[in-house]
Amino acid sequence: xxxxxxxxxxxxxxxxxxxxxxxxxxxxxxxxxxxxxxxxxxxxxxxxxxxxxxxxxxxxxxxxxxxxxxxxxxxxxxxxxxxxxxxxxxxxxxxxxxxxxxxxxxxxxxxxxxxxxxxxxxxxxxxxxxxxxxxxxxxxxxxxxxxxxxxxxxxxxxxxxxxxxxxxxxxxxxxxxxxxxxxxxxxxxxxxxxxxxxxxxxxxxxxxxxxxxxxxxxxxxxxx
Numbered sequence: 001x002x003x004x005x006x007x008x009x010x011x012x013x014x015x016x017x018x019x020x021x022x023x024x025x026x027x028x029x030x031x032x033x034x035x036x037x038x039x040x041x042x043x044x045x046x047x048x049x050x051x052x053x054x055x056x057x058x059x060x061x062x063x064x065x066x067x068x069x070x071x072x073x074x075x076x077x078x079x080x081x082x083x084x085x086x087x088x089x090x091x092x093x094x095x096x097x098x099x100x101x102x103x104x105x106x107x108x109x110x111x112x113x114x115x116x117x118x119x120x121x122x123x124x125x126x127x128x129x130x131x132x133x134x135x136x137x138x139x140x141x142x143x144x145x146x147x148x149x150x151x152x153x154x155x156x157x158x159x160x161x162x163x164x165x166x167x168x169x170x171x172x173x174x175x176x177x178x179x180x181x182x183x184x185x186x187x188x189x190x191x192x193x194x195x196x197x198x199x200x201x202x203x204x205x206x207x208x209x210x211x212x213x214x215x216x217x218x219x220x221x222x223x224x
Contacts, residue, residue, distance in 0.1 A: 047079030
């Protein structure tokens with residue numbers, strides 16, 4: 001083929017390649033759908049995912065499960081290891097800067113392990129809930145239980161905090177955040193407290209229906 005006959009062929013080939021690649025030499029990029037809203041998972045090391053990679057902590061697993069169910073919500077991991085309810089209260093205004101639509105509030109376990117007065121834990125959680133409600137944030141309260149070696153009176157007083165606060169403010173309560181996980185060695189790390197990656201899958205199964213219910217309520221309020 002002569003050079004003059006080769007030129008039209010090359011031109012046609014170039015146009016076909018450009019058309020197939022979006023004109024920039026690379027495959028066209030699919031635009032991901034924007035998030036419908038934001039869930040902020042607030043808590044201590046149980047939320048942060050101490051001992052597991054971040055993608056295996058419950059907030060990341062919950063976001064993936066919600067997406068698979070057709071709920072385009074970003075889930076922010078705002079867990080801090082070692083934090084007490086007083087620490088959570090002290091940073092509640094920072095949490096509000098993330099513009100949450102929904103907050104899953106898991107706090108108080110470290111207070112209990114330190115034997116902090118249940119009345120103070122209750123007061124802190126009440127103040128946290130008040131601040132979130134004032135900002136029109138939907139709240140899911142995660143109930144916790146305490147080890148029995150602190151005595152029956154203390155454990156009963158501690159455990160009663162969560163249903164009583166939930167009733168007081170009319171917010172949904174997860175009766176026990178670690179249901180099906182606590183006390184099962186196969187689902188906990190060596191410390192017997194923090195879930196493994198498999199344990200967090202169970203936590204997500206517990207949390208998921210409450211998150212979906214909160215999202216649906218949020219949609220009703222927006223006229224979806």
